[in-house]
Amino acid sequence: MNKFTLLLLIFTLILSTKILQAQQPxxxxxxxxxxxxxxxxxxxxxxxxxxxxxxxxxxxxxxxxxxxxxxxxxxxxxxxxxxxxxxxxxxxxxxxxxxxxxxxxxEQQLQTVEITGRKEKTYKTTKTFIGNKTQTDIKDLPQSVSYASKELIADQGAIRIGDVVKNFSGVNQFTTYDDLTIRGFRVNGGSNTQLLNGLRTSTGFWKQPLTNYLERVEVLKGPSSALYGNASPGGVVNRVTKKPLNENRKTVSFSLGSFNTLRALADFTGPANQDSSLLYRLNFGYEDANSFRDLQFDKNIIIAPSLSFVASPKTRINFDLVYNNSRSRLDRGQSTRLNDLYSTPASLSINTGNDRLNEQTYIVTLSGIHQFNDHLSFNAAYSRTGYQEDLYEHRSANAYAVDGNNTAIPNLVALQIFSRIRKRYIDNFSGYFNYKANTGWLEHNIVAGYDYGSERLPVGASQLTASGYRNAANTGSIGSYDPTKKANYLLDKNGNPVPNVPSFNLDDVINSQRMQDDSKDFFTQVAVDPTYYYLNAGYVQDQVRLGKFQALLGVRYEYYTDFANYKKATEAKTHSSAWLPRFGLVYTATKNINFYGTYVEGYNPQTASTLSNPNAGGPFKPLTSNMIEFGAKSSWLNDMLTISTAVYQIDQNNTLYNANVADQPDLLRQVGKERSKGIEFDITGRITPNWSVLASYAYNDAKITQSLVPAEVGSQKPNAPKNLANIWTRYNVSRGMLNGLGIGAGANYVDKRTLSLNLAQGIPSYTLLNAALYYQVGKVLLQFNANNITNKKYWVGGYDYLRLFPGAPSNYLLTLNYTIN
CATH class of the missing domain: 2.60.40.1120 (Carboxypeptidase-like, regulatory domain)
Structure with missing residues (x-):
């Protein structure tokens, strides 16, 4: 009897026991x-x-x-x-x-800044802070917002951002890293344009962080530079942490599942003293999991404490820390034979037993609010992110090995070795006044503030690289092979150039994945220069209400300072700046329906610092973008269910793509113009008190409209599907012999996509079916999640057929959740 059958039998026995129990009315x-x-x-x-x-x-x-x-x-x-x-x-x-x-x-509940806990227990969230830095009804915000509450995340057994964003219209994974596409534009954790509690941060890019400490995940669609500075024009991801509550709640959970997955999670909150002036919350997570991918594993410990101090009825201070210690291997993807997508198994990874990726990340935040009177308050928040990476990897050189005539050998993947250590530090400060007043018939909600942000890659970052082919004397390596100069290379008995790092043999995978003796390879130092930039910004916005109309008017001034050749004798400051307007209008047609329109602009300098990649090349022109969006937001069934729709067009100039240079894997090149336009629908909430649902659909036409490469013009952007759809629903049985039973089911559809800018290579569309069973017995919840139940073979994204990122086959997760009080 396998583990899957045994777990189902246990679940069935428990359910049968419940049905046979005598029931009181x-x-x-x-x-x-x-x-x-x-x-x-x-x-x-x-x-x-x-x-x-x-x-x-x-x-x-x-x-x-x-x-x-x-x-x-x-x-x-x-x-x-x-x-x-x-x-x-x-x-x-x-x-x-x-x-x-x-x-x-x-009067003690100060809601201008999100530093108090959310007590609701539904998929639906009515208010957000991401749209204009003050608590605002989502229906009153003239911009599209998608979100997933902790209840939805728990019901789906989702533990990573990539699992969560499949619920959002217009959002999909670019790779299996912390790397997304929003409305056709890429956004990832390697840049400091993602948000934690509204402050800019970074997750390190390679690994998606756990979600057990999050209250919700939300995406503000479209350029958000007018609020948060440089960001992707597709949107910005905000992760909202769980905050302390003024009532005692303690839960622990244990999960076992496919790929030898073991997780233990805990969430404790409540008053820390008798008068409830000090509240605490502690989230803890431990994960030890393998993968369907060869040699891959994740061992994570996450600790997220939070304290709220109510200093007075008008003053509140909050402290948050998120610490993550991760040990794993870096998965560079699946490689195939030339253009044959199905020629290798999805489990194949180009790794060896030598490889490691050790990461440590901390994000510490201190925030507070003081309310001077009923009209005026002041908010301030400071955040520091620290990231440390220790990487050793065998990875594809983005090419196949070649013979003496420079012809690709389809079963041999050229390899290179990276050995790298580095640290990054990100600082952010946000301070603003919020003033509410009336002038005649007009109601004003004015926000005026100042932002500071900086990112530093300090001295000490280092990388060793082994790649290319051995020279004739076998004393060093040459970056690429030139068949007209064979005499310069060491050749084997067949006249083929000998690679510096032995190639990965797709016909002998087991031997290729064993620990390798790298002492015979020639390593060279690759510059990982220190970088530093900072920005100063001031902004003001006014949300004006007149009867059924609301107008959002705002402008932000950004001033960037970047240090070229930082810490070198030729160090020099460079500056750039931008004015970023924002306009929105909301019309309340009925009590349940709002219509809106908006125009926003975006700006993002593209220096080595802001790209967090000193090897990207450049200098590059800054990204500039703008968006026009119209939509409607409505509530139904006594406000239990919300339905929204949006139509948009986003234009962007100067996008960067990988230059696909074999011996310079980080090198980028700039494309002229892009345009993304589409339509989105979202449904969130409850149809009945026991029936929850979340569904969305998005059509996105994201095209390159101007490029120095004529063949690229008119092509769909990489990893930007034209159609995305999803649905998830849960029903709870509340009476009768099946009282306590819950059933969940869902589906996700992702359209076909192209990879990078190679128009000849793409990945097919796919539909995934997922299901769940829940059984509540007093304080105990037993949950069983089954994902990809049809065992669909699919790819979540990729760069090309040497770097594909397959999705997981059929898998399950059994969770036991216990509420202590």
Missing amino acids: NAIITGKVSIKDNKPAEAVSVGLSGTTKGAITDNSGFYTITHVLPGSYNLTFSGVGYKKFTKSITITAGETLDINVTISSD
Whole structure:
């Protein structure tokens, strides 16, 4: 009996036991939560003491808690902006108990900056800070936002960003690294344009960080430079960490799954002192997992503590730390024989037993808010990111080995070796005033602030590289092979040039993957020069409301300072600057429907520093972009379900692509112009209190419109599918013999794509089917996730047929989750 069958048998036995148990008649608690003047209190969390049962009030203040066992309980009402209220109740079997309460606003809940925890337990999020740096209803933001809450992430068993973003319209993976495509434009963790709690940071690019410490993941679509500085024109990813709550919650979970996966996670939160002026939260994660890919593994420890100090009713300070220690190997992808996509198994990786990738990352943030009065508040936040890399790898040289006539040998992949150490530090400060006032009929929400950001690659970064072919004297290497100068090369008995690093033999994979004796290879020093840049920016925006109309008007001034030849005798400062306007208009057609339009511009200097790659070449012209977007956002079914749509066009100048130079793998070249246009639909929320759903569809026509290479003009951009679609739904059984059972199911569709700018190489479309079972017994939740249940062979992305990134075959994950209190 295999492990999969055994786990299903255990699940079936537990479920059968539940069905056979004698059931007491279930009771129901329902009611309405109001504030003063009988106005409904929306998004209030209603919890039943001693159980995991609860509800969230809808936009009319109503809630319902079903399948309650008879007994005495405390019913607790709490929510952001409200004072906590507890009521003792007693309920009998089969009773429907109506509990209507009135709660008070809490002046201590300072919501101008996101430093308090979210208590909701649904897929739907009504408010965000990513759109204009203040708490704003998503429907009032004149720009498209996609998001995934921690509840959705948990239900899908998602543990990495790549698993999460498949739920977003217009977002897909570029590779299996922390590397995405948003509306046809690439954004990755190697640049400091990703956000953590609204501040710029970096994840290191190679490995996707775990998600167990995240409250949600969200994407603001389109250029966001007017808010956050240089960023991809497709959008910006913001990872929001879990914050402390003023009530005790403790959960632990253990997961076992395919590829020898073992995970242990914990999440503890609550007051740290008697008066709840100090709140804490601690998230911990441990992972030890192999992979369907040869020689690949991940061993991760993540520690994410958070503290909130309520210094006074008008002042709050927050401290966050995310520390990740990762040991793994770097997967450079699957290689095939020339142009035959299916000629090698998806498990094939061009690695050896020598290889390693050890990374350490920390992100520490100190943030706070002071409210001077009902109209004026000040926010400030500082973040420091530290990244350390220790890499040793055998990787493809982006080419096949050649014979004496310089003809590719299809079963031999040319190899090179990288040995590298480096560190990076990113600093960010954001400070701004928020002023709310009325001038006649106009309501103003004004934000004015200052941003500082810097990135430094300090002295000490080093790389050794072994590549190319051995010279005739066998005393060194030559970067590339020239058949007209055979006398310069060491030749084998067949007259073929001898590679400096033995080639990877696709006909003898096992021997090629064993530990190699690299002492005989010739290594050369490759410059990893120190880099440093910083930026200063000032901005002001006003969100103006007049009746059914809201206008968002903003402008940002960016001033970049980059150090050319940093730390060298020829060091010199270079400067660039940009004015970045932003305009948006929202019209509230009905209580449930908003229409909007927006225009934004983007700017991104492309220096060695800002690219985080001293070997990219250049100098390059800065990226400039603009976007026009129109859309609608609506809510239905008593605000349980939201539906949004957007139509957009993005233009960008001076995009960089890999130059595909064999002995310079990091070298980039610049393309003239690109245009992306499309349409997106998103559905998020609940159809009934027990039926949750998230679905999206995106059509994206992303073309190169101007290039020095005529054949590229009119071609679809690399790894930018024209069509993306997904759906995920969960239904919970709330009464009867199957009470406590939940069922989840979903599908993801990704259209065919081209790779890099090689128009002859592409990857096919694919559809994945996933499913899940959930079973709740008191404080214990047993969860079983099955992914790619049809065992579809597919690729999530890649650069070419020497560097493909296949997706995982059928796999499962069994999770046991226990709520301590």
